[in-house]
Amino acid sequence: MTPALPEVSADLFRQAMRRPANAVAVVATGAPGARFGVTLTAVCSLSDNPPSVLACLYRESAALEPLRRNGTFSVNFLAAGQSDLASVFAGRGGLKGEARFAPDAWTTLATGAPVLRGAVAAFDCHLDREIDSPTHAVLFGRVAALVMAEPPQVGAEPLTYSFGGFGSFVPLAG
């Protein structure tokens, strides 16, 4: 007989999802004075033709309506040295909206969305399409421009998140 499997409760699901290491990104939208940004791990490449990405944003996020209105956003994959920024954009410390954006840390590329200096890689996107789940908006971004850090740079290894904590990607020896 097959052993009984535990019911997949929300708690069990979250426990399992703590295990994989994920890249950490800040998704940002808006122009100076009216910028919004959120830390996300639910973000990935979709296709190289056309260059496009996916981001899953909680539907109650303060960034969602502005992002829809602007029709543009950036996906900024953080470096290990930027874990403080990941915390700020996750709302720790209570900062909201424009207050999360440190002066001089951001620039723009093609669309005008805020692009983080020193990100491992930053993708400047037009919002192509959105699919809504009950809890999240799945955003399809068409990449208009990008910048990437030139490895190797100290502190520029990709930031990761696993077991509820930040780490960094280290290649296996050999």
Ligand SMILES: Cc1cc2nc3c(=O)[nH]c(=O)nc-3n(C[C@H](O)[C@H](O)[C@H](O)COP(=O)(O)O)c2cc1C
């Ligand atoms: C490591 C990490 C990963 C996160 N990943 C996501 C995610 O993929 N999608 C999401 O909607 N929120 C995610 N969050 C939560 C948001 O960052 C958090 O709710 C943030 O406060 C939302 O900003 P807002 O309050 O301006 O909407 C994550 C938080 C952390 C710390």
